[in-house]
Amino acid sequence: MKMLEIKYKCLHPSCIVNCRDGVIAMPEEHFNVLKGHYADETTFRSPKGLCRLGFNQAYKAVAIIAEADFADAAHGHEHEGCGHDPMGLLSADHQVILKKLDEIEQQIKMRDSGTLWRTTTELENIIMLHSIHKEEDTLFPFLLDLPIGDGLVSIIKEDHRELVTLMHSFRTGLAESRILDGLGMSIIVCLRSHIRKEDNEFFKLIDKLLDHDLRTRILAGFKKAEDAFVPIVADENTREQLKKEALAMKRDEMDDAIAAALEETRSSLSGCCH
Ligand SMILES: [Fe+2]
Ligand SMILES: [Fe+2]
Known part of the structure; x- marks a missing residue:
């Protein structure tokens, strides 16, 4: 068979x-x-x-x-067009994310908070599955046995933390129909830089070190992560939940949190995000 x-x-x-x-x-x-x-x-x-x-x-x-x-x-080292290619699958996810970022950039310019609520929900789902469950929870544990410096993995993880924080703050604003332009653009710039870094450096380095067995195990892990993933839905319940979080935080504390997230992005853009 x-x-x-x-x-x-x-x-x-x-x-x-x-x-x-x-x-x-x-x-x-x-x-x-x-x-x-x-x-x-x-x-x-x-x-x-x-x-x-x-x-x-x-x-x-x-x-x-x-x-x-x-x-x-x-x-071989060339796996393009081949199904047994975990790094190729992660790069394919990146193309979906980049397309979504283009949509979000347009929607921020159009001041379309209703559509932004839906597209950022989709982006958050993609990021959680791709960056946290596939990259961090599945791929990174396999890297412990490979000659890859801890530093690079730490930088990638740090990028993820910042992106998740920025997304959460931006969507909390959207739940109250506020479009926080600076925060939105920070997400777009930081995510595009992060993807460039992974595609051009990190993934190429990993791909050279993977043998057939490792590729098979990583792919099985990706499938498991996809099967277990429960996406958030762009409905009123989610919106109400974020509104409650924003209310629980005093307005000035909320603004401080957003300013801190922006500051983190600025420093990362001058360092690891480029
Ligand atoms: Fe990625
Ligand atoms: Fe990543």
Whole structure:
């Protein structure tokens, strides 16, 4: 039986739950049955239980690799277009984040707080799954046995802490229909710099050190993180919760927290975020 590993993307236009893309493995025969539902050779019906909403969604196969090809892929350093590529998957997440940042930048300019509430909820979900659960909780423990300095990992973690703080402060403002422009732009600049740093330096360094077994274990960890992730929803409950937090904090304390977050970003931009 030939197994296929498939990197997929859900074609549902507006769903924001965490099964919208990922990697799955299945027998080739099963894949042939699922893609038989569509005329297009690369579109297939989602396997039972994969869609978090419980539907049979149309999934696009972005990359397919047969099990027999896995070993070849692990020997080279070039894994582009190959499904057995954990760093490639993280970089693919980055492209989704960059697209979302472009949308948010436009919405800040348009003063569209309602749409910003939705798009920043989506961004927060992507960041929590990607940066915290995939990078920090899954990938970083594997790096302990590799010759990578602690310093670089600490810098990446520090960036994550700052980004999560900035996002939280920005969204607390949005819950009260306040668009904190400076904070929003800090998130955009810092996140773009962080992604450049990971794609151009950090991931390249790691990719050279991963063997086939490690790649397999990291990919399995990513899948587990995706399966376990519970996204926040852009509804009134979430908004009310953030409003309560803002009320619990005195207004001047809130402004101090935002100023401190901005100051941290400024210093990181002159240091680690570039
Ligand atoms: Fe990342
Ligand atoms: Fe990161």
